[in-house]
Amino acid sequence: MTDREKIESLRAEIARHDELYYRNSDQEISDQEYDKLKRELVHLEEANPDLALAPENTPTARVGDDRVEGFAKYKHLQGMLSLDNTYSDDELRDFDTRLKKIFPDELSLPYLVEPKIDGVAVSLTYENGRFVRAVTRGNGTEGDEITNNLRGLPDIPEKLAGSKHPKLIEIRGEIYMTDEEFARINQEREDQGLELFKNPRNLTSGTVKQLGGISGRNLHIVLYGIGHCEPLTFKTQSDIHQAIHDWGLRTQEKIWRVEGIEAAWSAIEELDQLRHSFDYATDGAVVKLDNLEWQKEAGFTSKAPRWAIAYKFAAEQAETILKAISVQIGRTGAVTPVAELEPVELAGTTVSRATLHNEDEISRKDIRPGDTVVVQKAGEIIPQVLRSIPDKRPADSQPFDFAAFLQEQGIEAERVEGQAAWRITSKDNPVQMRRRITHFSSKACMDIENLGEAVVDQLVSRELIKDQADLYQLSFEDVLPLEKFADKSARNLIDALERSKQQPLWRLIHGLGITHVGAQASKDIAGHYGSLEKLASVSVEELTAIDGIGGIMAESINAWFADETNRTLVQRLTDYGLNVAEEITQTKDGPLQGKTVVLTGTLPSLSRGEATAMIEAAGGRASSSVSKKTDYVLAGESAGSKLEKAQKLGITVLSEEAFRELVE
Ligand SMILES: NC(=O)c1ccc[n+]([C@@H]2O[C@H](COP(=O)([O-])OP(=O)(O)OC[C@H]3O[C@@H](n4cnc5c(N)ncnc54)[C@H](O)[C@@H]3O)[C@@H](O)[C@H]2O)c1
CATH class of the missing domain: 1.10.150.20 (5' to 3' exonuclease, C-terminal subdomain)
Structure with missing residues (x-):
């Protein structure tokens, strides 16, 4: 391949990963692999200046673009750039050497070392201390306005604390989700037979870009810097951190103000020891010149400041033997290849299984049973097989043929058109x-x-x-x-x-395993229709009229009941005497008849389960997210964003005491 061909192929490949990562909130390769591809392209472009392109035409010189349709666009008052990054301490020292050329009189430069949060970049605008807008990074110049999705989050106060606020300020930070929240959402997905999210970062990025709100998902924000500021009174990056903190916003729990690059390196090592105790993922440290005047003098390239660099921590990896490839079959029939490994210690846990994602990943990486493989745990909760080491491969090894493997195992499946995924064809599997x-x-x-x-x-x-x-x-x-x-x-x-056989109807509906239909939706439809027979005959339009049932779910229910095998199943369950029909709870008399109640925070004496049961016994419906259709919000201690949203929408908020009075 000529250099020109290599450059073109790398540009196309990186652009594809950018599209997946920034716009589709997904990724096929690890960040480290991605950074390697980019580095290769930078070297080739440097060696071939005649093949250089305008910054907007090569991924090495532009900021990845996260803008999607459906959101209003907003132009940042000051650009939101990326950061140059390195995995090597030598390159970190080169960064210092470059800066010293700009400031030759300085013996050592003052740096601020900050944790690099692995979330989704956001810019919050405050005018005279009032929150007005939240915008994504976009293409660095213009981003998507996601104010409605973020307003009300506990980490975004409507009003800044203290008094001396700038007339106008863009505060920059990262949105993230805790591992616990990620696990909770994936559990719900599993419960509904839906594909699981890969890692908290992808899920956060997908969540902030939902057009219909963030569906009760808990997001957090850490702020670390500023863009445009009027008037600009700060002298250093450290001052900015202090001010953001004093305004009642969250900043990183630890930053290091140091003199010289060796001290910066020690701070990075200290951070590496500490970072797993933070509740957000960190993928490195950001080293910034502390003095703002000097930052201005050092300036920017087309995609990043010259006065800062990200030192990225290598993801934790380990070598082990891939004993066999097996498959995992989801309730909805998705077939996922899994690596069965010789158990190995990785990032503090013993790993014996790892995901191989899909057929294309196996062939792209040429992974074969018997191989010695490198396993990695990066932002993902589930470890992945990064690559195999061909030199350590048994002599008689053959490339792995996924289709043939499925056939051998007697798994009748087919590849989904236009995707790398396989799905079971026969229900008898x-x-x-x-x-x-x-x-x-x-x-x-x-x-x-x-x-x-x-x-x-x-x-x-x-x-x-x-x-x-x-x-x-x-x-x-x-x-x-x-x-x-x-x-x-x-x-x-x-x-x-x-x-x-006597279990309530909603449990039976949930147990049918209709894709997208979880426990709450089952309760909603059971309460509304009261029988499987009725449910089998309703249209998509009728279903969507029920609070809590969206279009996709309605289509899925409709399709499920249209299937002959499923109808036979329902008939047989009926014949065996299961509870397929019961009183319609929604028309049940009670003080909350037809009312939707959202529970939030910790109540003084009632547990969540008890409160839900009381709502239902009073003829009401317990829902998890606040919307215009909500009638009451039952709020306890640490109620957070749902309470704020309710107040904004003018929904009646009940204390436990008031709630008891209402239902008893
Ligand atoms: N795996 C993939 O397919 C894929 C694809 C595209 C991008 N990526 C990942 O994204 C990176 C490129 O994305 P990027 O341009 O957002 O760069 P980046 O994430 O490496 O660094 C820049 C960003 O870091 C964030 N940040 C976090 N803490 C910060 C702090 N303390 N100070 C300043 N900024 C801080 C800011 O949002 C800033 O925009 C790649 O290096 C790779 O890791 C991965």
């Missing part, structure tokens, strides 16, 4: 059967005691059951021979199945 039945029996659905994954596995592999209805034709004699079963446990299981 044992793995998917197990997932569907385990979901049905789980605590969140029919709550059938003694019917966990291990028991379902045995029942499926002995061909005793194929779907949820088959459970109800099991006899004591069928169950007794199962592993670890004796007279008593076999009897208990049969009794538990019998009892489950």
